[in-house]
Amino acid sequence: xxxxxxxxxxxxxxxxxxxxxxxxxxxxxxxxxxxxxxxxxxxxxxxxxxxxxxxxxxxxxxxxxxxxxxxxxxxxxxxxxxxxxxxxxxxxxxxxxxxxxxxxxxxxxxxxxxxxxxxxxxxxxxxxxxxxxxxxxxxxxxxxxxxxxxxxxxxxxxxxxxxxxxxxxxxxxxxxxxxxxxxxxxxxxxxxxxxxxxxxxxxxxxxxxxxxxxxxxxxxxxxxxxxxxxxxxxxxxxxxxxxxxxxxxxxxxxxxxxxxxxxxxxxxxxxxxxxxxxxxxxxxxxxxxxxxxxxxxxxxxxxxxxxxxxxxxxxxxxxxxxxxxxxxxxxxxxxxxxxxxxxxxxxxxxxxxxxxxxxxxxxxxxxxxxxxxxxxxxxxxxxxxxxxxxxxxxxxxxxxxxxxxxxxxxxxxxxxxxxxxxxxxxxxxxxxxxxxxxxxxxxxxxxxxxxxxxxxxxxxxxxxxxxxxxxxxxxxxxxxxxxxxxxxxxxxxxxxxxxxxxxxxxxxxxxxxxxxxxxxxxxxxxxxxxxxxxxxxxxxxxxxxxxxxxxxxxxxxxxxxxxxxxxxxxxxxxxxxxxxxxxxxxxxxxxxxxxxxxxxxxxxxxxxxxxxxxxxxxxxxxxxxxxxxxxxxxxxxxxxxxxxxxxxxxxxxxxxxxxxxxxxxxxxxxxxxxxxxxxxxxxxxxxxxxxxxxxxxxxxxxxxxxxxxxxxxxxxxxxxx
Numbered sequence: 001x002x003x004x005x006x007x008x009x010x011x012x013x014x015x016x017x018x019x020x021x022x023x024x025x026x027x028x029x030x031x032x033x034x035x036x037x038x039x040x041x042x043x044x045x046x047x048x049x050x051x052x053x054x055x056x057x058x059x060x061x062x063x064x065x066x067x068x069x070x071x072x073x074x075x076x077x078x079x080x081x082x083x084x085x086x087x088x089x090x091x092x093x094x095x096x097x098x099x100x101x102x103x104x105x106x107x108x109x110x111x112x113x114x115x116x117x118x119x120x121x122x123x124x125x126x127x128x129x130x131x132x133x134x135x136x137x138x139x140x141x142x143x144x145x146x147x148x149x150x151x152x153x154x155x156x157x158x159x160x161x162x163x164x165x166x167x168x169x170x171x172x173x174x175x176x177x178x179x180x181x182x183x184x185x186x187x188x189x190x191x192x193x194x195x196x197x198x199x200x201x202x203x204x205x206x207x208x209x210x211x212x213x214x215x216x217x218x219x220x221x222x223x224x225x226x227x228x229x230x231x232x233x234x235x236x237x238x239x240x241x242x243x244x245x246x247x248x249x250x251x252x253x254x255x256x257x258x259x260x261x262x263x264x265x266x267x268x269x270x271x272x273x274x275x276x277x278x279x280x281x282x283x284x285x286x287x288x289x290x291x292x293x294x295x296x297x298x299x300x301x302x303x304x305x306x307x308x309x310x311x312x313x314x315x316x317x318x319x320x321x322x323x324x325x326x327x328x329x330x331x332x333x334x335x336x337x338x339x340x341x342x343x344x345x346x347x348x349x350x351x352x353x354x355x356x357x358x359x360x361x362x363x364x365x366x367x368x369x370x371x372x373x374x375x376x377x378x379x380x381x382x383x384x385x386x387x388x389x390x391x392x393x394x395x396x397x398x399x400x401x402x403x404x405x406x407x408x409x410x411x412x413x414x415x416x417x418x419x420x421x422x423x424x425x426x427x428x429x430x431x432x433x434x435x436x437x438x439x440x441x442x443x444x445x446x447x448x449x450x451x452x453x454x455x456x457x458x459x460x461x462x463x464x465x466x467x468x469x470x471x472x473x474x475x476x477x478x479x480x481x482x483x484x485x486x487x488x489x490x491x492x493x494x495x496x497x498x499x500x501x502x503x504x505x506x507x508x509x510x511x512x513x514x515x516x517x518x519x520x521x522x523x524x525x526x527x528x529x530x531x532x533x534x535x536x537x538x539x540x541x542x543x544x545x546x547x548x549x550x551x552x553x554x555x556x557x558x559x560x561x562x563x564x565x566x567x568x569x570x571x572x573x574x575x576x577x578x579x580x581x582x583x584x585x586x587x588x589x590x591x592x593x594x595x596x597x598x599x600x601x602x603x604x605x606x607x608x609x610x611x612x613x614x615x616x617x618x619x620x621x622x623x624x625x626x627x628x629x630x631x632x633x634x635x636x637x638x639x640x641x642x643x644x645x646x647x648x649x650x651x652x653x654x655x656x657x658x659x660x661x662x663x664x665x666x667x668x669x670x671x672x673x674x675x676x677x678x679x680x681x682x683x684x685x686x687x688x689x690x691x692x693x694x695x696x697x698x699x700x701x702x703x704x705x706x707x708x709x710x711x712x713x714x715x716x717x718x719x720x721x
Contacts (some may be wrong), residue, residue, distance in 0.1 A: 001027055001056065002132070002144040005331050007372055009141030013054035017046055028376035028708075031061055055135030055143075082190040089125040089186045092117045093179035111163055111173055118175035122156055126182045142331040144367045148185060150338070151364035152178045155693050158356050174357075180694035181364065185701050207306055209281040214246035215239070217290065228280075235293045239284050247280040247296045254289030258282050305392060319375065319400055319668055326371065326676075334366040334683075341687040350689070357693060361686035365696035366679055369704040374671035377711035382664035385715060390632070390648040391657050398643035400668075401627045403661035404608045408554055408654065409587075409599065409621075411613035412565035412575055413451055415631055416651070417541040419614070421455035424522060425538040427513045435466055437535035441493045441527045443471045444484040452525055453482065455539050456493070480566075480591070481525075492528045495568070497589065504528040510536065521574025523567050543578050546651050551580040553655040564590055564598050564611075564621070596620035612654055613642075629654060663717040671707045678703045 001007060007025045010032060014023035019040025025032045034047055044060060051058035096117040099110050129152065132145030155178035162173050211228045217236040218224055228246045231237065236252070239245055245258065257269035260282045269285045272278060278291055281302040297303065338359045345355035383393040393399055410416045426434040442460030445453035446468070460468055471491070474484035481494015483502070492502055496514075499506075504526075514524055514536040522538035551561045562585030563576045572588035587598050595611075599621045602609045611618070611625035622628030622641040630642025632649045646653040682699060685691050691699075 001025075001030060002367075002369060002372075005141070005143040005372075006056070006136075009054050009136065009139065009143060010051055010056055012141070013050045013139070014047060017050045020047070026376045027372045028380045032058070053139060054141055055132070055137075055139040079190075079194060082186070085125045085128075086183075086186045086190045089121055089179070089183040092120045092125075093176070093183040096121075096179045097176045099176075111175075114173070114175040114179075115160070115163060118156055118159070118179045121179045121182050122152065125186060126152055129182075129185075142335070144331075144369055147331065147334060147363045147367050148181075150335075151360045151693060151696075152181050154356050154360040154363070155181060158353065162353075177357075177360075177692065177694050181696075184694060184698035187698075187701055189701065209244075209302060210306075211244040211246040211281060215243075229297065231293050231296050233293055233296055237291050237293060238288065239278075239291060240288045241284055241286055243284055245278045245280050245282050245284060245291070247293045248300045249278055249280075249291040249293045249295070251276045251278060252290050252292050254287055256287040256289045257285045259285050305387075318397060319665070319672070330366075330371070334363060337366070337683060337687065338362045344687075345689065354689060358687060358689040360693040361689075361691045361696040362683055364693055365682040365686045365691065365700050367700050369700065370671070370675035370678060370707045373704055373707050373711075374675045375668050377708050378664055378667040378671055378714065381711045381714040382660060382667070385717065386644075386657070386660050389653070389656060389660075390646065390650065391653055391660065392632075392645040392647055394643055394645065398627055399661045399664045401608070401661070402610060402629075402644065402657050403665040405559060405610045405627060405658060405661075407560045407562060407602055407607045408610045408612060409562045409564050409585075409602070409625070410581075411595075411611075411618050411621075412563055412567060412572065413541060414614045415612055415618075416547050416563065416579060417543050417575060419451050419541065421451050421523065421539040421541045423455050423459035423537050424540050425517055426459075426535060427510060427517065427538070428535040429507045429510045429533055431532070432534035434535070435463065437527050437537065438463060439466055439468055440486055440491050440529060440534065441525060441537055442468045443486045444474055444482045444491050444493050445525075446471070447474055448476055448482055450476075451541070452523060452539055453493075456525055456537055459537070486529075489530050493525055495566075495589075496524065496526055499526050499528050499533065502528075502531075504531055504533050506533045514538075515570070518568050518570035519574070521571055521578075523571050541575075543575060544651055547579045550651045550655060553652070554658070557655065557658055559658065560585060562587065562602075564595050566590055566617075596624040599624045610654075612651075614649075629657065660717065663714060667711060667714050671710055674710070675703070675707060 001010065007027050010025045011023050014020055014025075014032065014034055017036075019036045020034055021037050021040075022035040023032060032051070048058045048060075096114045099114050099117075129145050129148045132143070133149035136143045136146055155174060159173040159175045159178070213225055214228045214231050214235075215223045215238040216226050216231065217238055223238050231247050237246055237249065239256075241256075251272050251274050253274060255271070255273045258272050258278055259269050260279060272289070277294075279302065280295075280300040295301070298307070341362050342355045342359035345358050346352060379396045379399065382399055383396070386393050386399075413419050413421075426437055428434050428437050438456070438460045442457045445456045448454075460466055469486050471484040471486050474482060476482045477494070477498065481492060481498035483490065483492040483494075485491070492499055492504065496506075506526075510533055514526070517536070517538040518524055522540055525537045525539065527534050527537065554561050561579075561581050563572060563579070563581050564587045565572050565575075567575075567588060569586075569588040572586050573583060576583065576586045590598060595613075595618065599609050599611055603624075603626065609625045610627040610629055611621045612629045612631070613619075613622055614631035618630075619641040622630060622643075627644060628642040629644045629646060632645055632647040644657050646657070678699075682691075682696070686696050
């Protein structure tokens, strides 16, 4: 593929296959992503046939985590082919230029020598353009190959006619024009291949992290070196110092320090002991250890990241739609303009030769290569930059959407705070004591995974000689509380609202003391037995140290910041006050399912909303927001739902994601402006006859190079993130 028209042709062919629901083609990576309905008749062979029928070639892509060597070799071969074509073209075109410049154009031997050299250029380096044009015309999808072929054919063909006086054609010959036209286009393609290789570097480096071998421990205790692809879940593997961790797993023996910077962006090695999780592709920096494989092949974190990055690069942001609409009709319009140019100059009496040159220049300069590369190359580089800084971009549209955000809503527990609660106080009613309150709460909370529940259980288990009874018929209401039967009596633990919904009665003195604890920013778990409140346990969750700086940084970017939490209003306001979030943007006592409603109401008020969360209960809000930003240390559900994943779990990466999105969007706009402006300015100049075809070819080639190089320069923002 060469241009935006090629992309449109391939996508159109794929979408016409029965059962195909969606097809996205990326010019920069030369990959297509096809989605089809379950049970659809479409299969891989039919999809490949559709691409070939459209005039292109196709093959199944490598798996998400496979083929680093194959990918590098493919790119290297692309660069070598571009260089070979360039060398061949220059070797023939340069003598033709010298001959025609130094010798009189009517010297027979000079004309014939130039004819031979130009013919070589047409037949050898130029053959790919003709082959591509033939395929495109057969499929009725004219593209850049058609435009280039028309241009070089017009220049070469008119000179051949003039040389031999065929069809009554008279005039000067300009074989050097067709030869240099191919040379300049080949020069541009060579530069473009180099620039695209640089743009793909981040993903290529990521794919190269995939380990190729593993040291498997066999039943007898010996080890055998096997391909990493042969490792199965449950295998015991030995990892020596300096080696890569072969797959995702869990340490079962030994302690070490793992360099996880390639996956998380965090430079400091992370200490690992038995029970700790390790990620495939990371590097063991110190002692040897034994691990058990838990996720292998395409299920590893590294393979998943590669897959998500490729999907993001195949995605198309909204800003690309205008370019898509233009490219769909671009080539036919250019051909019409070229015919109009030829007819206009012919009717004006300027001569057929002048008309041919002007029309050729129009055809050549208008190739929509830059238009097709403007967006995908910027996305390619932008997502690669994010990857290096621990920001996983799951779809390209997220980079555009995060750039437009004007309100960021943070979940509280585990996102704005550390999510590690500790019980600080126990307030008991007159009819109970602190130990009874702790024991009953821990009994029903023991099976819950909620952070507050875990903190209550930890406090009870650490209390000396405290016996925690076994509960029966425990039922948890997500995010609100737990109820069950303890020693034959009904026990409830949860928020005040949850207990009130169960018709629990509260002593005024207990509510007064609980209110004082809540005003100090504590979260409260109330405990009741048989319809009467026995006490409340106060828990504290420390604010992340970077939270105030993050809020200030986002405000500096012109973005408002809010807090959404299921905690009580007093605790929410206390945390918000420490972080610097205004009270009017604090949404407290919000049920899990209602978080999405808070997001939706803000969006209905014409706000562009990003939601930052880490838990299962945040998934609906992450999905409903314009941009869902998931904390990397959160649940799998949150990470799957988010559009961006902060792999390191660093809150400061929220601001970095916004700055990266804005820089990428600016670059896309800049590229598209240049691509459009180039054609708007170039076509009239070419039609006026003031631009020789070979210079038009150079300008066209350099326009693509400029766009790709401009995108590569996005890397400069890395130092500012």
